[in-house]
Amino acid sequence: MHEPLAYMNAFLEVKAYLEDLAKREGADVPIQYPPEDKLGDLALPVGFKLAKQLRIPPEEAAKRFAGKINHPLIDKVEVANGYVNVFLKRGDVSADVLKAAMDKNYGSAERGGRVVIDYSSINVAKPMHIGHLRSTVIGGSLRRIYRFLGTEAIGINYLGDIGTQFGKLIVAYKRWADEDALEREPIRELLRIYVKFHEEAEKNPSLEEEAREAYRRLEEGDEEYVRLWKRFRELTIRYAQKIYDLLGVEFDEISGESFYVEKARELAETLLKMGIAERDPETGAIIVDFGEKMGKDIILKSDGTTLYLSRDLAALLDRIERYNPDKLIYVVGSEQSDHFRKLFWLADMLGVKRGLVHVPFGLINLPEGKMSTRKGRVVFLEDVLKKATDLAGREMQKRGTYNEEDARKIGVGAVNYAILKVEPEKNITFEWSRILSFEGDTGPYLQYSTVRARKILGKAGDWTPKSAENVNDDEWKMVKLIARFPEVLEEVVQKDRPHVLARYAYELARGFHSFYDHNPVLKSEEPTRSFRLSIVSAFHNVLARSLELLLIQEPERM
RNA sequence: GGGCCCGUAGCCUAGUCUGGAUAUGGCGGCGGCCUUCUAAGCCGCAGGUCCGGGGUUCGAAUCCCCGCGGGCCCGCCA
Numbered sequence: 001m002h003e004p005l006a007y008m009n010a011f012l013e014v015k016a017y018l019e020d021l022a023k024r025e026g027a028d029v030p031i032q033y034p035p036e037d038k039l040g041d042l043a044l045p046v047g048f049k050l051a052k053q054l055r056i057p058p059e060e061a062a063k064r065f066a067g068k069i070n071h072p073l074i075d076k077v078e079v080a081n082g083y084v085n086v087f088l089k090r091g092d093v094s095a096d097v098l099k100a101a102m103d104k105n106y107g108s109a110e111r112g113g114r115v116v117i118d119y120s121s122i123n124v125a126k127p128m129h130i131g132h133l134r135s136t137v138i139g140g141s142l143r144r145i146y147r148f149l150g151t152e153a154i155g156i157n158y159l160g161d162i163g164t165q166f167g168k169l170i171v172a173y174k175r176w177a178d179e180d181a182l183e184r185e186p187i188r189e190l191l192r193i194y195v196k197f198h199e200e201a202e203k204n205p206s207l208e209e210e211a212r213e214a215y216r217r218l219e220e221g222d223e224e225y226v227r228l229w230k231r232f233r234e235l236t237i238r239y240a241q242k243i244y245d246l247l248g249v250e251f252d253e254i255s256g257e258s259f260y261v262e263k264a265r266e267l268a269e270t271l272l273k274m275g276i277a278e279r280d281p282e283t284g285a286i287i288v289d290f291g292e293k294m295g296k297d298i299i300l301k302s303d304g305t306t307l308y309l310s311r312d313l314a315a316l317l318d319r320i321e322r323y324n325p326d327k328l329i330y331v332v333g334s335e336q337s338d339h340f341r342k343l344f345w346l347a348d349m350l351g352v353k354r355g356l357v358h359v360p361f362g363l364i365n366l367p368e369g370k371m372s373t374r375k376g377r378v379v380f381l382e383d384v385l386k387k388a389t390d391l392a393g394r395e396m397q398k399r400g401t402y403n404e405e406d407a408r409k410i411g412v413g414a415v416n417y418a419i420l421k422v423e424p425e426k427n428i429t430f431e432w433s434r435i436l437s438f439e440g441d442t443g444p445y446l447q448y449s450t451v452r453a454r455k456i457l458g459k460a461g462d463w464t465p466k467s468a469e470n471v472n473d474d475e476w477k478m479v480k481l482i483a484r485f486p487e488v489l490e491e492v493v494q495k496d497r498p499h500v501l502a503r504y505a506y507e508l509a510r511g512f513h514s515f516y517d518h519n520p521v522l523k524s525e526e527p528t529r530s531f532r533l534s535i536v537s538a539f540h541n542v543l544a545r546s547l548e549l550l551l552i553q554e555p556e557r558m
Numbered sequence: 559g560g561g562c563c564c565g566u567a568g569c570c571u572a573g574u575c576u577g578g579a580u581a582u583g584g585c586g587g588c589g590g591c592c593u594u595c596u597a598a599g600c601c602g603c604a605g606g607u608c609c610g611g612g613g614u615u616c617g618a619a620u621c622c623c624c625g626c627g628g629g630c631c632c633g634c635c636a
Binding site: 048293333395421494536 | 560562563564570572580582583595600601616617630633635
């Protein structure tokens with residue numbers, strides 16, 4: 001059964017009715033949207049299933065089922081190829097759907113509960129590049145979608161703020177840092193001295209030893225070094241915040257691995273006592289046997305220091321303790337799938353009873369191969385957003401609609417949509433021409449449709465929604481698309497995949513552009529004019545909401 | 559060697575969970591549509607061994623098995 005949605009509509013009610021009826025008749029089939037209008041609005045492939053049970057031909061079984069359908073919003077029912085095709089009363093259904101969809105809260109729900117979402121999770125002192133885009137944007141979008149559906153979503157940015165590179169950074173800072181540059185462009189400067197460290201260390205290997213020593217002192221809590229480390233952390237957060245603001249990504253908590261070093265050490269000992277972990281007799285490290293498929297892995301190094309896995313487990317337990325969530329979601333690259341299997345396995349052993357979900361995503365490669373900061377083969381996020389914004393601005397100038405604010409919305413919208421629209425598991429080859437494309441299946445295409453809709457609504461003057469006695473195919477297509485919004489959102493949170501919403505938003509925009517070209521609104525006679533205005537208004541409401549949930553802003557003009 | 563993911567027109571891609579009607583769109587190509595709400599748009603045409611082979615089924619892009627190609631991971635990095 002469906003969870004109750006706060007904003008249902010007549011179309012989905014009929015669908016639920018048919019689903020229920022089919023189930024009661026013993027044909028548990030998914031309801032389809034027929035490929036053509038002439039095949040109806042909803043289709044049930046019940047014939048074959050029932051034929052087997054009743055031992056009669058499929059066509060006959062479908063006919064029998066069709067005879068049992070009785071609903072005031074259903075106009076007629078046809079049987080073909082073992083399908084039962086259902087035609088709805090366009091006028092009545094449209095009136096109800098549009099009324100529901102013009103409400104600001106259309107599609108929202110009161111699911112309740114709480115989820116914790118881990119995304120972006122960048123490393124301190126490193127610049128953000130296109131490889132960070134997927135986690136950041138998928139996570140940020142999921143956070144908004146859960147909240148819209150009435151589930152409290154806690155977004156956590158879990159910083160990589162630990163590791164031997166901080167020893168190197170401290171050494172490099174003391175020798176070569178330029179304070180002015182550090183204030184102006186903190187990450188660029190930190191990257192510069194980090195690269196310099198590696199160059200110098202080639203000539204002078206004692207620097208490596210110095211860095212190890214610095215890191216040891218940092219871990220021991222040396223006051224000066226801890227202060228420096230904190231500064232690097234703060235500078236990184238400040239730098240990243242600018243990008244998050246541009247992207248429209250929000251967090252509820254900035255955390256970091258450094259918080260869990262002590263807890264992870266204790267946890268490893270606990271696991272040892274519980275018999276979940278064992279001590280490697282040869283090296284003294286604490287290891288866990290995850291079984292045949294996952295093999296063994298270390299959770300505490302032989303020198304007693306912690307590892308990723310034990311720290312993540314400590315963080316997981318801490319999140320449960322502090323937020324008591326129903327589900328914990330990790331939006332992290334698929335190269336870490338094994339890590340999360342192990343993490344969830346350990347959580348399970350410790351009796352954790354929550355939904356644990358890893359949302360994996362593929363790599364973003366460059367046409368010339370994998371990204372490599374060392375080889376200078378990187379595309380920085382700032383550069384992508386800047387180029388996209390510049391190009392959008394140039395397009396606007398051609399049209400005489402230029403303004404800075406909208407150019408930024410269009411540029412960023414193109415980038416966010418390009419990332420969000422593809423299934424996360426797929427690898428992406430980053431190509432400028434693709435991400436900077438503004439035509440076809442792109443962010444600006446969606447934005448353009450909202451601008452067109454709003455222009456009509458702005459010129460309409462006073463009007464009140466009217467129903468139509470004859471609903472044409474274009475109008476009806478829009479109504480049916482608009483009606484599906486709530487179930488699309490449900491699918492997104494069921495799968496934890498925002499690309500489902502992105503595809504829907506595109507389909508909706510495509511429907512509108514087509515509707516717009518073939519159906520004059522303002523110049524139509526009443527009641528068609530007001531009926532079409534309700535379609536435009538409902539469409540605008542739904543698409544604008546979809547875009548908001550996909551981190552895409554609606555431009556004023558374009 | 560083992561594990562996980564991906565494979566759908568020249569390129570990109572939805573659908574695979576939950577099997578069902580002539581497989582979804584975009585880019586690129588070709589041809590049309592701006593005196594009518596912004597042409598970042600619309601309409602049409604061409605383009606397919608759904609990686610291959612078996613199997614299950616009335617029915618397979620979808621489920622199962624065996625391969626092939628690509629990616630990622632495989633104890634003291636994260």
